[in-house]
Amino acid sequence: MKHDWIKFPLHLIVHPYDGFWDLKFENKGKLRVAMTILLLMVVSTSLMNQFAGFLVNFNDPRYLNTLDDLMFTVLPFFLFCVANWSVTTLMEGEGKFREIVVATGYALLPMILVNLPLTFISRFMTSEETAFYWMLNSFAALWFLYLLFVGNMTIHQYTAAKAVFTLFLTVIAMGIIVFLGALALTISMDMYWFVYDVYRELIFR
Amino acid sequence: MKRKKALLLAAIISLCVLTAAPAAQAAAPYEAYTYNYYSDAVALPAPFLPERTVDGPGLGVGDFKQPNDIYVTRDGIVYILDSGNNRIIVLDDNWNVIRIIDGFDNNGTPDTFGNPNGIFVAEDGEIYVADTDKRRVVVLTEGGKLVKIVENPESEVLAENFEFAPLKVTADRADRIFVIARGVYEGIMQFDEKGEFLGYVGTIKVQPSAADRLWRWLATDAQKAQMVLFIPTEFSSLDIDRKGFVYATNIDVGSTETIKRLNPLGQDVIKRFGHYPNVGDIRYRTYGRESGPSKLTDIKVIGDGMYVVLDSNRARVFTYNDEGELLYAFGGRGTQLGVFNTPVAVEWQKDKLLVLDRGKNNIVIFKPTRFGKLVHEATALHYSGNTAAAVERWEEVLRLNSNYDIAYLGIGKSLLMAKKNKEAMEYFKLGMSRKYYSIAFKRYRREVMQEHFGTFMTTAVILIAAFAAFRIIRRVRPGRSAGHEA
Numbered sequence: 300m301k302h303d304w305i306k307f308p309l310h311l312i313v314h315p316y317d318g319f320w321d322l323k324f325e326n327k328g329k330l331r332v333a334m335t336i337l338l339l340m341v342v343s344t345s346l347m348n349q350f351a352g353f354l355v356n357f358n359d360p361r362y363l364n365t366l367d368d369l370m371f372t373v374l375p376f377f378l379f380c381v382a383n384w385s386v387t388t389l390m391e392g393e394g395k396f397r398e399i400v401v402a403t404g405y406a407l408l409p410m411i412l413v414n415l416p417l418t419f420i421s422r423f424m425t426s427e428e429t430a431f432y433w434m435l436n437s438f439a440a441l442w443f444l445y446l447l448f449v450g451n452m453t454i455h456q457y458t459a460a461k462a463v464f465t466l467f468l469t470v471i472a473m474g475i476i477v478f479l480g481a482l483a484l485t486i487s488m489d490m491y492w493f494v495y496d497v498y499r500e501l502i503f504r
Numbered sequence: 505m506k507r508k509k510a511l512l513l514a515a516i517i518s519l520c521v522l523t524a525a526p527a528a529q530a531a532a533p534y535e536a537y538t539y540n541y542y543s544d545a546v547a548l549p550a551p552f553l554p555e556r557t558v559d560g561p562g563l564g565v566g567d568f569k570q571p572n573d574i575y576v577t578r579d580g581i582v583y584i585l586d587s588g589n590n591r592i593i594v595l596d597d598n599w600n601v602i603r604i605i606d607g608f609d610n611n612g613t614p615d616t617f618g619n620p621n622g623i624f625v626a627e628d629g630e631i632y633v634a635d636t637d638k639r640r641v642v643v644l645t646e647g648g649k650l651v652k653i654v655e656n657p658e659s660e661v662l663a664e665n666f667e668f669a670p671l672k673v674t675a676d677r678a679d680r681i682f683v684i685a686r687g688v689y690e691g692i693m694q695f696d697e698k699g700e701f702l703g704y705v706g707t708i709k710v711q712p713s714a715a716d717r718l719w720r721w722l723a724t725d726a727q728k729a730q731m732v733l734f735i736p737t738e739f740s741s742l743d744i745d746r747k748g749f750v751y752a753t754n755i756d757v758g759s760t761e762t763i764k765r766l767n768p769l770g771q772d773v774i775k776r777f778g779h780y781p782n783v784g785d786i787r788y789r790t791y792g793r794e795s796g797p798s799k800l801t802d803i804k805v806i807g808d809g810m811y812v813v814l815d816s817n818r819a820r821v822f823t824y825n826d827e828g829e830l831l832y833a834f835g836g837r838g839t840q841l842g843v844f845n846t847p848v849a850v851e852w853q854k855d856k857l858l859v860l861d862r863g864k865n866n867i868v869i870f871k872p873t874r875f876g877k878l879v880h881e882a883t884a885l886h887y888s889g890n891t892a893a894a895v896e897r898w899e900e901v902l903r904l905n906s907n908y909d910i911a912y913l914g915i916g917k918s919l920l921m922a923k924k925n926k927e928a929m930e931y932f933k934l935g936m937s938r939k940y941y942s943i944a945f946k947r948y949r950r951e952v953m954q955e956h957f958g959t960f961m962t963t964a965v966i967l968i969a970a971f972a973a974f975r976i977i978r979r980v981r982p983g984r985s986a987g988h989e990a
Contacts, residue, residue, distance in 0.1 A: 354938050354945075359542055423949065426942035 303329050308336070312408050315446050319453035322405065323398055330397060333404025336411065341372045343411045343418070352421035355432050375473075379403060382472035383451070386465055392455030402454050406446035413439035533842050534820075536834035538908070541779050541936035543786055546907050551823075551832045551876030552857055554842030559866035560586075563601055565593055568865040573623045573672075574858060576851045583631065584860070584867070585623040590616050592623065592631065592648075597853065605631075605648040615650075617642070622672035622684075622741075632681065634670035641670050641683060641695075654681060657693065657701035672741050676748045684739045684752075691770070692739055692752060705770030708736035708754055708761075745805040749773070753800040753813060759783070762800050763813060763824075778829040779936070784815045784822050785833070794818045794837070806852040808884035814850040814859070819843065821850060821859065825883050829910055832879065835859075842868060855880070875904045882914060891918035909935045920944055925951060 307327050311318025322328035345368045348358050380403055384396045394402075413435055421432050452462035532550040540546045560567040569588025576582050580597030591606035607616040618637030625631050629646035640655035657668055669686040676682075679697035682705070691704035712720070720728065742752040750766045751774075760781035765774035780786045784798025798815035805811045809826025820835035836843045845863025852858070855877065857870040872880065882897030895918045898911040905911075916931030917940065925948035932941035953960070 353933055354942055425946040425949070426938060 303327070304332055304335075308332060308405055308408050311405050312412075312442070312446060315449040316453065318405075319402060319450050322402060323394075323454055328398070328401035328405065330401055333401045336404045336407050337373065337376055339411050340407050341369050343415050344368045344372055347414055347418045350422070351418050352424055352432075354424060354426050355421045355429050376403065376407075378473050378476060379469065382476055383465070383469045386468045386472050387451075387455050390455075390461070390465055390468075392457065392465070394451075394454035398454050402450035403447065406443055406450050409442040409446065410439045413442075531842075532834070533838060533840040534834050534836045536832050538830050538832050538910075539780060539786060540907070540909055543780055545787060548832055548908070549875040549904055550834060550873055551879060552834065552870035552872055555856070555869045555871040557841060557864075557866040557868050558599055559864075563593070563595070563599065565601060565604060570862055571860055571865065572621045572848060572862065574849045574851050574860040574867065575623045575625050576853045576858065577625050577629075578627070580853050581625075582851075582853065582858075583623055583625055585620055585633070587617075587619050587621065590618065590620070592633070603648065605644065608642070608644055608648055608650045610650055610653070622670065624674045626675050626679075627677065630675075632673045632675055634673040634683065636669050636671060636686070639668045639670075641673055641681060643681075652699055654683075654695055654699040657695070659701045659703075661690075661703070662701070672739075674742050674744045674750065676744055676750075678748075682742060682744070682750055684742060686738070689736050689738060692742060692750065692766075706739070706750070706752055706764055706766045706772065707770075708739075708756060708759075710736045711759075740800060741802045743803050743805050743811075746807070751803050751805050751811055753803045755799045755801070757797055762798075763803065763811075775826060775828045777827040778824075782822075782824050782828040782830065784813065785818065785820070788818075798822075801847075802849045804850050804852050808880075808887040810880070810883055810887075812850050812852065812857065814847055816847060819845075819847050821857065825910070826887055831883065831910065832876070842870070844868070875901065878904070879908075879910075882911070886914050886917075891921055894918065911935075913937055913940070916940060916944070920947075923947075 307318070307321070311322065345365045348356070348363055348368060377400075380396065380400050383399050383403075384394075386392075387394055387399075417432060417435055417439075421429070424432060448462055448466065451457065451466060452459060455462070455465070457465065531553055533554075534550075536548040536550045536552075537545040538548055566589075568584070568586050571584055572587040573585040574583065575585075581602070582593075582595040582597075582599070584593040584595070586593055589606070591604055593604050594602045596602055607614055609615070617633060617635050620633050621636045622634035623631065630651060631644040631646070631648075633642045633644070635642050640653050642653055643651040645651055655668060657666075667687070670683045671686055672684040674682050680702075681695040681699075683693040683695065685693055688704075689708075691707040694702040694705050696702050720731070723731065737754050737756045739752050739754045742750055744750050745765075748768065752764045752766065754762055754764070756762055760776070760783055761772065762783050763774060764772045767773045774782075776782055784800055788797060789795040794817065796817060798820070799817040800813045801816040802814040803811055804813075806823075810823060810831070812821060812823045814821055815835075818835075819837045820833055822833045823831045825831055835847075837845070839845075844859060844861045846861060847859050848862045849860040850857065851860070853869075855872055857872075859868045859870070861868060878897050878901045882894045882901060885891070885894035885897065891914070895915050898914040901908055901911045902915075912931045912935030916928045916935055916937070919925075919928035919931060920940065920943065925944045928944040929941055929948060932938075932944055
């Protein structure tokens with residue numbers, strides 16, 4: 300229990316090659332843990348938007364919305380997973396969809412571990428010290444990207460160059476999915492209004 | 505019966521009171537606003553209300569004809585430049601005609617003006633007229649006698665066929681004359697007390713956009729010759745403050761430096777410390793009627809660091825403080841009292857605001873409301889360093905309008921000076937000033953640290969001791985921790 304939920308994720312983020320290998324071949328990654336990390340990510344983003352110190356918090360409090368935080372964390376997460384799966388399936392990747400979700404979820408952990416305490420500390424910073432805030436913030440993001448890269452490489456058994464290339468393709472695929480989604484949405488809205496108009500024409504006859 | 509009458513009377517009185525109050529509110533045909541930290545326009549109580557208009561027949565001097573400029577001295581004497589009639593109407597502070605200057609004695613021959621565009625009156629009473637069509641600047645005494653004429657400037661930097669068509673004029677205490685002339689892009693022309701051309705001050709920088717530069721780079725020499733030159737825009741108006749700094753506006757679309765304050769060396773030293781540039785409107789429509797950025801056509805320095813600019817695009821008035829923060833904006837186009845047709849000049853008479861409307865041939869007099877008066881008083885007190893007295897005004901302002909960021913800042917700065925750092929932090933947060941918040945917070949943090957130094961150290965020592973003890977226990981009883989590892 301303790302091993303699955305605390306020890307292994309913490310081991311993974313500092314020893315990513317080892318960690319992702321165990322995740323894939325020793326079956327140590329748990330979907331439940333990944334989903335919990337994702338949920339914590341939503342919570343930490345929300346807390347950061349709401350409670351980060353005045354000097355570093357540039358959010359307009361009138362438009363802060365936890366549901367938006369939820370949406371803009373969870374949707375991109377699954378968008379990435381779906382896009383990554385679509386690309387890697389075509390590019391001889393060995394990862395299953397479940398493994399992609401788990402690996403991406405575990406990779407998010409440093410962002411939480413850095414951002415949560417940072418939110419607290421930022422309330423006690425003067426503007427000269429905010430440089431540290433931004434530095435640590437970027438550090439967390441880079442750590443996440445590094446884990447994502449290693450995760451991708453290990454899960455799909457790619458070389459480093461191929462992993463970078465697929466990640467790049469994944470971003471493009473994400474764009475395509477969003478575009479197609481928007482297209483489908485507009486078309487279905489048009490169809491809905493068409494049916495609705497026909498119905499109105501009929502009842503007013 | 506008696507009771508019924510009393511009731512009816514009470515009803516009538518209450519009705520009168522109820523309807524009278526909103527009537528006073530509805531007197532402004534415009535909405536006053538300022539921009540907050542998020543660049544949203546925030547409604548304000550009207551800082552000024554139109555009192556009345558002044559026109560030619562009302563003064564008994566006949567209709568104005570295309571009046572182009574107006575100047576009010578510190579004593580409240582009004583000079584109206586009635587350009588179409590080629591005359592200057594001088595009025596006292598109660599709007600009684602003192603004299604009309606419709607010509608002057610030019611060394612024995614009677615002379616008149618030719619469609620003059622600008623007027624300025626120095627502190628010693630000398631009248632400077634930019635006599636556009638006659639290509640000269642005429643300087644008259646208070647009584648209308650000729651002092652000197654500035655014409656035909658000569659210099660190497662001027663072209664052979666240069667035509668001097670002055671539009672706006674101002675002068676400093678050393679009788680140096682600053683002139684904005686038509687077709688002069690190099691800056692404001694400066695003349696010495698004898699009328700000799702000294703050179704230009706306040707050149708506007710031209711910044712061709714990246715697209716312009718790319719296009720020019722692609723073009724052939726023949727195409728380049730056909731292209732429009734990148735020339736800066738002309739200045740549109742100028743004024744001078746008591747320290748001899750020239751304030752000038754220009755209509756430069758896309759620039760954030762349309763208001764300039766030039767020091768005697770000609771460098772722009774205006775403060776732009778607001779959350780957004782001081783250029784008039786920062787939110788506007790891109791297409792359609794009254795779209796595009798503000799076109800600032802007149803500026804008036806009203807003292808205590810404040811200045812008013814007039815936007816001819818949307819016919820609005822903007823007042824800024826010395827830091828470049830917008831105090832308020834109001835005005836608009838229309839036919840009612842208080843909105844304008846073609847506003848061309850803005851002036852300040854004691855505490856009243858005057859706007860000359862060329863389209864309506866009249867002058868609108870605006871009287872400050874309680875809100876406007878308080879804002880001006882507080883800004884002036886703050887500018888002169890009397891922050892304690894300013895705070896009273898700011899608090900009153902906040903009672904009238906709790907969304908006024910500058911008032912929070914004013915109170916915060918005063919609290920900071922009084923070393924009430926914690927309260928200051930609160931006000932700076934409300935006023936959205938991160939810079940001052942940081943200063944207040946730094947001081948507050950040091951205060952707390954000094955006060956609780958003992959507590960901090962004790963806690964730290966206890967924590968270290970506890971950690972050390974934990975390590976020792978772990979080493980002494982290895983069996984337990986080894987059991988966990990497996």
